[in-house]
Amino acid sequence: LAEVLEGEQSLPAETRDGERIRLMVNTGLTAELSSTLSARVDGVGLYRTEVPFMMHQRFPSEQEQARLYRDQLSGFAPLPVVMRTLDIGGDKDLPYFPIEEANPFLGWRGIRVMLDHPEVLMVQLRAMLRAAEGLDNLRLLLPMISSIEEIDTALRLLDRAIEELREDGLDVKRPRLGVMIEVPSALYLLDALATRVDFFSVGSNDLTQYLLAVDRNNARVAGLYDACHPAVLHALQRLARDTERLGIPTSVCGELAGDPAGALLLAGMGFRTLSMNATSLPRVRAAIRRVESHHACALADETLALPTLTEVHAHLFKRMSEWG
Ligand code: PEP
Ligand code: MG
Secondary structure (H helix, E strand, O other): OHHHHHHHOOOOOEOOOOOEOEEEEEEOOHHHOOHHHHHHOOOEEEEEOHHHHHOOOOOOOHHHHHHHHHHHHHHHOOOOEEEEOOOOEOOEOEOOEOOOOOOHHHOOOOHHHHHHOHHHHHHHHHHHHHHOOOOOOEEEEEOOOOOHHHHHHHHHHHHHHHHHHHHOOOOOOOOEEEEEEOOHHHHOOHHHHHHHOOEEEEOHHHHHHHHHOOOOOOHHHHHHOOOOOHHHHHHHHHHHHHHHHHOOOEEEOOHHHHOHHHHHHHHHHOOOEEEEOHHHHHHHHHHHHOOOHHHHHHHHHHHHOOOOHHHHHHHHHHHHHHOO
């Protein structure tokens, strides 16, 4: 089986009737930089910058960051690389920037930390813009957005970073900017968000955690944490429809996209770009190549009609077994 999957890796991720799904990769480690990988994906859908930050003993300098980012950007150029600004807090702590809270997932996390420490965000933004000089593939992504004010403030900081570098004589282009849709409040702000940013990236991991009020890392409630929960699936379907209506490019970069059944469900709902860990690519590509697009649509419709997680799992299992 591994050989069959391997043989398919250079083929496009399209259904039997030719519906193309863009497959992108989630990165964070430099080890994931390879020419083989870049030949098999449509770009980097999520570069988690907190990963290299976690491997340092202190905040990496602007130059150090620019070097890391340049490697990513030039490694995948001309394919797009979506770089997310630091998403620390929650379960991701930097040893040199401890955050201690009773409810870390509801506390100081992601964009909230960055906007309270604009000096850290500014260094990161400048490093990304520097790294992108002469290239055209940098996309910026803001995590944990829960209000419009956060974007407006971040946009002002981005403008300032661009201005500073231009004053230094650098030829910086304004990168396309996107937001993670991963806090439920964002689901109700899509129109206003879409007028301010160029793309959305759906974080199904956090969206699941926050919609279901289940800590994604708490073993005691692990059985309740499931992106296939009917409520999450309905939220995703609404999102697929709303973003299509708004005409805003939208990808899904949470774990659901890297699960073959999840990927087919998302494709059936209308999502056309999926980003996942490199190890998930072969199985997702194979799943897409084995179905007709109407199978994926039917799978989504049938599954969305089921009110319980148990039925959803049973149904997905049944259909996936039929498609081998
Ligand atoms: C998500 O929340 O789905 C996501 C992709 O981001 P992270 O897993 O890094 O929180
Ligand atoms: Mg997230």
